[in-house]
Amino acid sequence: MVKEKLALLGGTPIIDKEPPKELFKWPIITKEDEEAALEVIRSGNFSGTDISMQFEKEFAQWIGTKHALVFCNGTQALAAAMFAVGLGAGDEIICTTKTYWASITPSLIFGATPVFCNVDENLSMDPDDIERCITPKTKALMVVHYCAYPCDMDRIMAIAKKHNLIVIEDVSHAQGGYYKGKRLGTFGHVAAMSLMSEKSFAIGEGGMFVTNETYMYERAVAYGHYERNNEKFLSENEDIKKFYGLPLGGVKARLNQVSAAIGRVQLKYYDERCAEIDEAMNYFWDILEEIPGIRAIRTEKGSGSTMAGWYACKGVYDAEAFGGLPIKKFCEAVRAEMSNTAGVYAGANYCLHTHKLFTELDFRNAGKPSSIEYLETSSYHGAENCDESIIDNSFSVPMFKRNYREWLEKYAQCFKKVAENYEQLLGEVSVQDTQGGRWFGSVD
Numbered sequence: 001m002v003k004e005k006l007a008l009l010g011g012t013p014i015i016d017k018e019p020p021k022e023l024f025k026w027p028i029i030t031k032e033d034e035e036a037a038l039e040v041i042r043s044g045n046f047s048g049t050d051i052s053m054q055f056e057k058e059f060a061q062w063i064g065t066k067h068a069l070v071f072c073n074g075t076q077a078l079a080a081a082m083f084a085v086g087l088g089a090g091d092e093i094i095c096t097t098k099t100y101w102a103s104i105t106p107s108l109i110f111g112a113t114p115v116f117c118n119v120d121e122n123l124s125m126d127p128d129d130i131e132r133c134i135t136p137k138t139k140a141l142m143v144v145h146y147c148a149y150p151c152d153m154d155r156i157m158a159i160a161k162k163h164n165l166i167v168i169e170d171v172s173h174a175q176g177g178y179y180k181g182k183r184l185g186t187f188g189h190v191a192a193m194s195l196m197s198e199k200s201f202a203i204g205e206g207g208m209f210v211t212n213e214t215y216m217y218e219r220a221v222a223y224g225h226y227e228r229n230n231e232k233f234l235s236e237n238e239d240i241k242k243f244y245g246l247p248l249g250g251v252k253a254r255l256n257q258v259s260a261a262i263g264r265v266q267l268k269y270y271d272e273r274c275a276e277i278d279e280a281m282n283y284f285w286d287i288l289e290e291i292p293g294i295r296a297i298r299t300e301k302g303s304g305s306t307m308a309g310w311y312a313c314k315g316v317y318d319a320e321a322f323g324g325l326p327i328k329k330f331c332e333a334v335r336a337e338m339s340n341t342a343g344v345y346a347g348a349n350y351c352l353h354t355h356k357l358f359t360e361l362d363f364r365n366a367g368k369p370s371s372i373e374y375l376e377t378s379s380y381h382g383a384e385n386c387d388e389s390i391i392d393n394s395f396s397v398p399m400f401k402r403n404y405r406e407w408l409e410k411y412a413q414c415f416k417k418v419a420e421n422y423e424q425l426l427g428e429v430s431v432q433d434t435q436g437g438r439w440f441g442s443v444d
């Protein structure tokens, strides 16, 4: 092994010029997207629903559910999903502590209690920790396929069945991914996902709700699509029918038609673009496979489970393999090798159970925290036995969109160089790493 001076210490960086812009450019916008958007702009039909409905039909066919329903964002789609399954006052809903806030925060609107469980070594809902969180009040599981890695749906669905729980999937990081040959979003009773511009499936701002359950679909329509809450669009469920005309959630959550039009075009090419990303990301990680102390969070080839667009994909760092070198320092050194051309930082979303929103916020001025407003208790129990340690061990890698082998090798080489020369950094004063330790809203 040739010892090379690390770029962070004044050595020559591995990457010293800008990569081709297509390597990271996302979403891929072509003339077809532009034409579709322009057509809406020229027609002035921004607030219609016709393009949305075409998009929904195509999306449902693609993902494999009976119904799909668009929303103005993923947060509203998740809120509608909670309403669709009847989440209400005094119910408990279990979610992983490590996720973006929108996976679970809307439950407070319904008077429900979020209960947090731990993640496993892949930052996914830990099936071994779910039963600890179940009480007679538990109604639902919020299963987040975090950072594109599919949760262990065999075990999760078995637990849900045993305890008669509703399953909601949050597919915001994994649109189009598979678990053992079946699309994510088709396991639970309902699923919801963000389609915002940074996501794998990116249409500007938007959300999607999917389900095979017609009654739940109709509740989701009634929740936030007042213009469709009528006899023209819905069957005659008595408990919805009497409220025709107004949105049951008191929100206006329809998608603008520019995003819907772009979504239709994106859908046509999405799987083939994800296939290229999959090849690129696997190639990159294959090169790093031999480095002790670094592990990719990725699905096994040939398992039928996939990472779709590898959104915010993560690696796990074992500081012991690097003489105790802090992960932030390691990432800082890798970034220096890349001349900061790609995002490599330590950490991910902070664990939600540590936030006062759940332990203290009295949203309805009820005299007690909203998270327990309808429970006969005075203190919040939903964060018991939750662990934060895993956050210290994960790091992000560049999200490659193109299978440009030469560049993938160069980026992998940046990690390899630091891994092989880490001793140079031991004893270095740790500088403030401004890109690490992200706040609760990050990795959205």
Ligand SMILES: Cc1ncc(COP(=O)(O)O)c(C=O)c1O
Pocket: 073, 074, 075, 076, 078, 099, 100, 102, 103, 144, 170, 172, 173, 193, 194, 195, 196, 206, 207, 443, 444
């Ligand atoms: C896991 C997860 N759930 C839900 C959302 C909310 O989606 P949106 O931002 O489209 O409202 C996001 C991100 O934005 C997310 O990352």
